[in-house]
Amino acid sequence: MKDMVKNALVHACVYFTIAMALWLIVGFVFAGPVEGIVVSASILAACVFMALLQSLWFTDRVMKRPGYPVRILGFGVCGIVVLGACAWLGGWVPRAVPEAWITFAVIYLLLLVLFTVVFSFVYRNEVAKYSDALKRFKARGSEGGQ
Structure with a gap:
């Protein structure tokens, strides 16, 4: 159920972005660069570019070496x-x-700073949960197999 809701939300965001881009194009064609359309277009551009920056700085596919502080700074x-x-x-x-x-x-x-602190806290908690689960798994494996 959780995956279905997540999938639906992702699709809603994608559909909204496509619809917004199309309606902005139509707005520019018929109304020209009026304030509301320019603000909306700049917000859409900011969202797209910030998502690209997040992909650039926070995935190992582009940069493998930088630590978290360097990624945050960049x-x-x-x-x-x-x-x-x-x-x-x-x-x-x-x-x-x-x-x-x-x-x-x-x-x-x-x-x-706020988002960095929150994500760092969430990340540390996730790492601790996985570390505990791994310790339990290894303990269970050493009891039964050896």
Whole structure:
């Protein structure tokens, strides 16, 4: 049941993204670059680019050597550049107000730290669970087979 719900949610996200991209194209064709369409397009672009950055920095398929701190730093630096560009092009933050950009950067950094702490905690708990299960498995194997 859990896999079915997860699968349904993934499909819903994919369908929503495709529909949003198509409707943005239609919106640009018929209404031009009006504020709502530009903001929506920049949010979609930010989501796509951040997902690509996550795949780049947090999978072993692209980079095998970097440790977690290096991955966080690389993702964080690339992420602020991507989100800053999307915010600039999409008009998320007033361009002429430096305080707004500072606030934007501070919020980004706080969220990056928060998510890093939460994911580190979850990861450590998962590693501990698997380590305990492996110890029990090995203990059971040594009792019965030797």
